[in-house]
Amino acid sequence: MYAAFAALLLTGAGWLVADWQKNADGAEIWQQIAANLLMIHGGVAMLALLLLGALVPVHLLRAWRSRKNRISGSIMATFNAALIVTAFGLYYLGSEVVRPWMSWIHLSVGFALSLMFPLHIWFGRRELR
Structure with missing residues (x-):
């Protein structure tokens, strides 16, 4: 993963x-x-x-x-769902009106997920102590 x-x-x-x-x-x-x-x-x-x-x-x-770790886990699940939906939109929707929005949402959420991923791991490991 x-x-x-x-x-x-x-x-x-x-x-x-x-x-x-x-x-x-x-x-x-x-x-x-x-x-x-x-x-x-x-x-x-x-x-x-x-x-x-x-x-x-x-x-x-x-x-x-x-x-355990419900808040960051919910954020992770939400971010991944948003990436899946926007990726579908970018690949399958031909709308020139919607496409720029999908692209910016996908980019923003993707980079936010890359920051949230290590935080989620850290929160999870902190709970184990």
Whole structure:
């Protein structure tokens, strides 16, 4: 899970940098880099969906029943749900009105999740003491 989330963060951030550069000199190479990073990001996202699905019975439900780390866990679940919905919107909706909003929400929540992930782990380990 850690490796998948790290790969999603790196490919997402890398895509953002490449996307910003696509109108600069050497735009063709930046467009190719952006396309490749987006392809990798999507593939890793599919793996992350499998891992998140496995976490529900093994981690999420068990922790919820034992009343452990509910606040940060709920935030993590909400962030992941928002990423899934916005990713679906970015990939399948062709609306030029909705797409920029979906993109900014996806980017913001993705970067927020990368900050929340270590906090969630820290809170969980702190409760074990």
